[in-house]
Amino acid sequence: MAGIRDVARRAGVSPATVSRVINGTTPVAADKRERVLRAIEEMGFVPNEVARSLFKKSSKTIGVIIPSIRNPYFTQLADVIDEAAKKRGYRIVLYNVHHDLDQERAALQMLAAANADGVIVASNNEALQEELSQYHMPVVVVDALFQTQNVNAYLYCDYYQGGRLAAEHLTACGCRKLVCIRGVQGLYTAQARYEGYRDYCREHGLTEQVVECDYDFEAGLAMTEELLERFPQVDGIIACNDMVAISVYKILHKRNIAVPDQIQLVGFDDIHLSSLISPELTTIHQPITAMGRRAVEVILNEGQLPKEGRRQSFPVSLVPRETTKRKEAVL
Amino acid sequence: MAGIRDVARRAGVSPATVSRVINGTTPVAADKRERVLRAIEEMGFVPNEVARSLFKKSSKTIGVIIPSIRNPYFTQLADVIDEAAKKRGYRIVLYNVHHDLDQERAALQMLAAANADGVIVASNNEALQEELSQYHMPVVVVDALFQTQNVNAYLYCDYYQGGRLAAEHLTACGCRKLVCIRGVQGLYTAQARYEGYRDYCREHGLTEQVVECDYDFEAGLAMTEELLERFPQVDGIIACNDMVAISVYKILHKRNIAVPDQIQLVGFDDIHLSSLISPELTTIHQPITAMGRRAVEVILNEGQLPKEGRRQSFPVSLVPRETTKRKEAVL
DNA sequence: TTTAAGATTGAAACGGGTTTCAACAGAATC
DNA sequence: GATTCTGTTGAAACCCGTTTCAATCTTAAA
Numbered sequence: 001m002a003g004i005r006d007v008a009r010r011a012g013v014s015p016a017t018v019s020r021v022i023n024g025t026t027p028v029a030a031d032k033r034e035r036v037l038r039a040i041e042e043m044g045f046v047p048n049e050v051a052r053s054l055f056k057k058s059s060k061t062i063g064v065i066i067p068s069i070r071n072p073y074f075t076q077l078a079d080v081i082d083e084a085a086k087k088r089g090y091r092i093v094l095y096n097v098h099h100d101l102d103q104e105r106a107a108l109q110m111l112a113a114a115n116a117d118g119v120i121v122a123s124n125n126e127a128l129q130e131e132l133s134q135y136h137m138p139v140v141v142v143d144a145l146f147q148t149q150n151v152n153a154y155l156y157c158d159y160y161q162g163g164r165l166a167a168e169h170l171t172a173c174g175c176r177k178l179v180c181i182r183g184v185q186g187l188y189t190a191q192a193r194y195e196g197y198r199d200y201c202r203e204h205g206l207t208e209q210v211v212e213c214d215y216d217f218e219a220g221l222a223m224t225e226e227l228l229e230r231f232p233q234v235d236g237i238i239a240c241n242d243m244v245a246i247s248v249y250k251i252l253h254k255r256n257i258a259v260p261d262q263i264q265l266v267g268f269d270d271i272h273l274s275s276l277i278s279p280e281l282t283t284i285h286q287p288i289t290a291m292g293r294r295a296v297e298v299i300l301n302e303g304q305l306p307k308e309g310r311r312q313s314f315p316v317s318l319v320p321r322e323t324t325k326r327k328e329a330v331l
Numbered sequence: 332m333a334g335i336r337d338v339a340r341r342a343g344v345s346p347a348t349v350s351r352v353i354n355g356t357t358p359v360a361a362d363k364r365e366r367v368l369r370a371i372e373e374m375g376f377v378p379n380e381v382a383r384s385l386f387k388k389s390s391k392t393i394g395v396i397i398p399s400i401r402n403p404y405f406t407q408l409a410d411v412i413d414e415a416a417k418k419r420g421y422r423i424v425l426y427n428v429h430h431d432l433d434q435e436r437a438a439l440q441m442l443a444a445a446n447a448d449g450v451i452v453a454s455n456n457e458a459l460q461e462e463l464s465q466y467h468m469p470v471v472v473v474d475a476l477f478q479t480q481n482v483n484a485y486l487y488c489d490y491y492q493g494g495r496l497a498a499e500h501l502t503a504c505g506c507r508k509l510v511c512i513r514g515v516q517g518l519y520t521a522q523a524r525y526e527g528y529r530d531y532c533r534e535h536g537l538t539e540q541v542v543e544c545d546y547d548f549e550a551g552l553a554m555t556e557e558l559l560e561r562f563p564q565v566d567g568i569i570a571c572n573d574m575v576a577i578s579v580y581k582i583l584h585k586r587n588i589a590v591p592d593q594i595q596l597v598g599f600d601d602i603h604l605s606s607l608i609s610p611e612l613t614t615i616h617q618p619i620t621a622m623g624r625r626a627v628e629v630i631l632n633e634g635q636l637p638k639e640g641r642r643q644s645f646p647v648s649l650v651p652r653e654t655t656k657r658k659e660a661v662l
Numbered sequence: 663t664t665t666a667a668g669a670t671t672g673a674a675a676c677g678g679g680t681t682t683c684a685a686c687a688g689a690a691t692c
Numbered sequence: 693g694a695t696t697c698t699g700t701t702g703a704a705a706c707c708c709g710t711t712t713c714a715a716t717c718t719t720a721a722a
Contacts, residue, residue, distance in 0.1 A: 001467065004709055014672040019710055026711095029670065044465070049444035050385045051708035054677055059381070069410045070603070072403070079400045082427050086434075091441060094425040096413050103417075110422060113380035114390075134375070136332065217607055246607060253609040272401070276548055276577060277608050278584040335679055345702040350680055357681095360700065382678035386707050 002043040011039040022047060053115050062092050062299055063111035063119040065104060069096040071216060071243055072271045073288070074122055077142065080292030081120060088300060090117065101125050108135060118299035124187045140295045145188045145311065153298045154311045155291050159189050162284040162316040163196020166238045166266040169282070169318050171204065173325045175236030175264055179209040179227055181220075181248070183240040190240060193268065197238055209234070213244055220247030228255070235263055236324075242267040242274045245281055249323065265323040279322035287314045333374040342370040353378060384446045393423050393630055394442035394450040396435060400427040402547060402574055403602040404619070405453055408473065411623030412451060419631060421448065432456050439466060449630035455518045471626045476519045476642065484629045485642045486622050490520050493615040493647040494527020497569045497597040500613070500649050502535065504656045506567030506595055510540040510558055512551075512579070514571040521571060524599065528569055540565070544575055551578025559586070566594055567655075573598040573605045576612055580654065596654040610653035618645045 008015040013032050020026045021036040028036070039045070053059040062085050066074040078094055085092050093116070095107035104123055108131070111119050118138040126146055132139050133150030145156045163180070170178055180197040183190025194210065201208050209231050213223040220239070224247060227234065239245035245267030252259055259265055259279065267274055267283035274281035291314055297303055306312040320326065339346040344363050351357045352367040359367070370376070384390040393416050397405040413423050424447070426438035435454055439462070442450050449469040457477055463470050464481030473486045494511070501509055511528040514521025525541065532539050540562050544554040551570070555578060558565065570576035576598030583590055590596055590610065598605055598614035605612035622645055628634050637643040651657065 003707090015709075016672060016674095016711080017670090020671090023710080026671090027669070032671090046440055046444055048385075048446075048708055049441065050381055050390070050446050051677095052710075054379075054381045054385050054679095054708080055710050057677080069406050069413070070403075075400050075406050079427060082400070091426070095422070096410060109377055110380065113377055115379075115381050250607060250609050273604075276581060278581050334677090346679075347681080347702060347704095348700090351701090354680080357701090358699070363701090379678055382707090383680080384707095385678080385709095386680050388707080 002045045004045070004047065007036065007039045007043055007045050010043065011035040057115055058117050059115040060090050061111075061114065061116045062090050062296065063095060063107065063116045064092050065095045065097055065107050065119060065121045065123055067097055067099045067123045068216065069094070071241075072273050073241065073243075073269045073286075076271055076288050077122060077292050080289050081296055084293045084296040088296070090296075090300070097123065099123075101127060104128055105131070108132070111135070112137060120295045120299065124189065126186070138299050138301070140298050142291055142295050143189060149310065152310065153295075153306050154309075155294055155298075155314065156189070156311070157286050157291075157314045157316050159192035159316070160196040160199075162268060162286075163193040163198075163238070164200045165196075165316065165318040166193075166268070166284055167197045167200035167206075169320065169324060170236035170238065170264055170266060171200075171206070173236075173260070173264055176206070177209070177231065177234050178206060178236045178238065179211065179231050179234045180238045181211050181213045181223060181227065181240050181244060183215055184212060193238075193240065213240060215241050215244065217243045217247040220244035221251060224248045224251040237263060237265050239265065239267050242269045242271045242281060242283055245274070245283065245323075246277060249277075249279075249281070259323050260325050264325060266318075267323075270319055275321065282321045282324040283319055285317045285319045287316075290314060333376045335376070335378065338367065338370045338374060338376050341374065342366040388446055389448050390446040391421050392442075392445065392447045393421050393627065394426060394438065394447045395423050396426045396428055396438050396450060396452045396454055398428055398430045398454045399547065400425070402572075403604050404572065404574075404600045404617075407602055407619050408453060408623050411620050412627055415624045415627040419627070421627075421631070428454065430454075432458060435459060436462070439463070442466070443468060451626045451630065455520065457517070469630050469632070471629050473622055473626050474520060480641065483641065484626075484637050485640075486625055486629075486645065487520070487642070488617050488622075488645045488647050490523035490647070491527040493599060493617075494524040494529075494569070495531045496527070496647065496649040497524075497599070497615055498528045498531035498537075500651065500655060501567035501569065501595055501597060502531075502537070504567070504591070504595055507537065508540070508562065508564050509537060509567045509569065510542065510562050510565045511569045512542050512544045512554060512558065512571050512575060514546055515543060524569075524571065544571060546572050546575065548574045548578040551575035552582060555579045555582040568594060568596050570596065570598050573600045573602045573612060573614055576605070576614065576654075577608060580608075580610075580612075590654050591656050595656060597649075598654075601650055606650075606652065613652045613655040614650055616648045616650045618647075621645060 004015045004018050008018045018036050020028050021033050064078050082092050097103040112135040120140050122142045124144045129146045129148045138152045140153045141151050142155045145154050182194040211227050213219050239248055267281045270283045270285035274283050335346045335349050339349045349367050351359050352364050395409050395412055416423050428434035443466040451471045453473045455475045460477045460479045469483045471484045472482050476485050476487045513525040542558050544550050570579055598612045601614045601616035605614050
């Protein structure tokens, strides 16, 4: 492994000069630059990133912490962040913390110890929010919202409006017995969706019917069975996310319940998959791409940062597809 | 940011002693150890991982290079590797190289420069195989196979057998006009699957019908249209992977072609998703979990390493589900 | 021609743990 | 009591690019 001193010796200059050639920090005489470049080429020298980042206190790395690599919502987000980061010469380190607080804490600590230039956290552990500021690097929380101010930004969607839209759409499509599968309590993202649904129901004289479910499909499968047990007359289901919606569909399909004819279904997130499966899933679109890109901007301190409360909300929209009847058809 | 020298001062010992307490490399007198631990606690000291890895030339990191983070096959693999690595105190750094040779080369270089302890490559660029050995770290190639020997191991499946199994199953289920959607030529994994299909056809007097397609679903959608155009009488389709199979189903569904009644369908990989969608996908199972775990073992040099040719093949199996008719039903 | 200003360059310090090496203390052996 | 061995400990070197600082060399202004 050739080091910068080897290159320097071969080129007949000092290590400092080699460094300057590599980084272009200070002009170097043309002939020396030439010799240095040739030596680098000949020796296949690649500067050691560890040594470099030890001094610079930057590793050109952005940490991305996601609760599950199995949920396409998060991999899609990670993909967007990855692309945005690479465009600026940064790389991302993806930490899959399996919804586990300790793993998340460990990831944060590792990132701090690895001189990461920032962390994007797509995780909901309120317990950790307090600790986030002690690491001296920019932190952006995506898809969650808390009261604490020790984070550079919260990027989230108008989940409340999403809940409303879903309920409204199902109603417009003819449903009268809506059931909301809400995410586990305590999560803002889950709570807000539910409240949107709840308020819409109250305003329109519909009965609230709620079950609670984790964000993954195993939970979705089990919960759907229970849901059908408890609410046999259901004609419209709002799932807490697309993966759960897909599980719901699976159970309905297995039981020969026609979608959307007997029961209509709305998901949440609008992951790619939801338009790829058959039938295509009606869902609430989250601007994942915009959120991911924004997260990178905030980390790298570009453009206008969110001021008041360090929060930035993104709009959601309903994407009508095949698991609900077309509104026109209903009229 | 407290450093080891700060801790040492506070505990009234030398930095060397603090280091010894942290790493347990040399016995330290009980009272001093006590003072050091207290100082660490009080100052919230976390050793700087960069400095540590600069000296140790190890960063407790395993690089994982995947061609696409959108394909669940790779994220599932990454998840398994992640779990196996964490169990041993290593972390993974996931590089999503978007099927791009330059990005892959850059990832490798970064990993080398970052003192990674090894790299698991799930990518098929033969061009890169030659370069792999120049990085002085263990490299394991998963889901690919080449002639070069400058890699610690190749872990792959019996794709050929997979191709045969798929053809055999479809035939057993009553299909006579099989079409194979094979992956792009030049990839061993794609070639072997195709050859299994081809040989089975030849042995049983079936006509070979082949189209070629990238491994992602956009390509799958387009290719299915073309396939139906070129082979209107098709009654059985073998897709190069599950994502493509899902796209195929989507098009068939859209055209009101019944699966499995009119056309039967077999995927490849057996990603989680294939049993989650409706109808559940009949597919060729790859032991992703076993491969991922093995990859980590090889990187960390545990257990018996593959000897002859540094290759290790894993068996595949056919998982009959809902996109093919049950064999019994046919008999 | 002289002086001030600017461009290059290398020696050495630096960042922050880790390890080597020599020194010292107390214990065991003769 | 002298000697050897074992257990502890700190000073300093080390890992390897980067940067500071002062020195050297040009070039331009006076």
